Amino acid sequence: MFTTPTNFFNNSQNDPKPIKLNSRTRTPLEKQFETWIDKLKPGFTPDDVNEALLSQSDPDLALDIFRWTSQQRNYKHNHITYRTIIQIAIHGKRFGHAETLIEEVIAGACSGSEELYNAIIRYCSNKRHLFNRAFDVYKKMLKSVDCKPSLETYTRLLNAV
The missing domain is CATH 1.25.40 (Serine Threonine Protein Phosphatase 5, Tetratricopeptide repeat)
Structure with a gap:
C-alpha cells in the first residue's frame, strides 16, 4: 500500500525533529x-x-x-x-x-585632554602619511580652552621634525 503525498507529509511518525534554519554556532x-x-547594565x-x-x-x-x-x-x-x-x-x-x-x-x-592629544601626536608623528595630522591636533589644542599644549607636546612635535 502506497502513502499518498498528502499523508506522507502529514504523517507525524515520519517527521524528524524540526531543524532551526537560523541557528548557527556562535x-x-x-x-x-x-x-x-550583558555586563554593561543600562545607564x-x-x-x-x-x-x-x-x-x-x-x-x-x-x-x-x-x-x-x-x-x-x-x-x-x-x-x-x-x-x-x-x-x-x-x-x-x-x-x-x-x-x-x-x-x-x-x-x-x-x-579633548592633554593625554589624548599627546597620544595622538605621538602616533601621527611616527607615521609619515599622518605627520600633518599631528599638527592638526596641535592646532586643536591651541584653540582649546581646557587643553593647551604642554612641554611633552612641543617635545614630540620637535622630535618629529
Whole structure:
C-alpha cells in the first residue's frame, strides 16, 4: 500500500525533529562580546566602558564593544575611552581603525585632554602619511580652552621634525 503525498507529509511518525534554519554556532568572539554587553547594565558610564575595553585581550572585541556602546542611547564616549581604544587599536596593529578613531577625535567626537592629544601626536608623528595630522591636533589644542599644549607636546612635535 502506497502513502499518498498528502499523508506522507502529514504523517507525524515520519517527521524528524524540526531543524532551526537560523541557528548557527556562535564564534568565541561573539560569545565574549555578548558576555561583556550583558555586563554593561543600562545607564553604563564611560568608566564602565573603559573597564570593559581594558579587560579585552582581543583588539577586535574591544573595537566591537566600543562601537556598540557608541550606538546606545544617552551614551557618549569621552577622552578616556577614546584614548584607551586608540591605544588598543595601535598595540593590536589595527592601524586603519586607529586612524579612523583619530579622525573622529579631530572632528570633535569627544572633549579633548592633554593625554589624548599627546597620544595622538605621538602616533601621527611616527607615521609619515599622518605627520600633518599631528599638527592638526596641535592646532586643536591651541584653540582649546581646557587643553593647551604642554612641554611633552612641543617635545614630540620637535622630535618629529
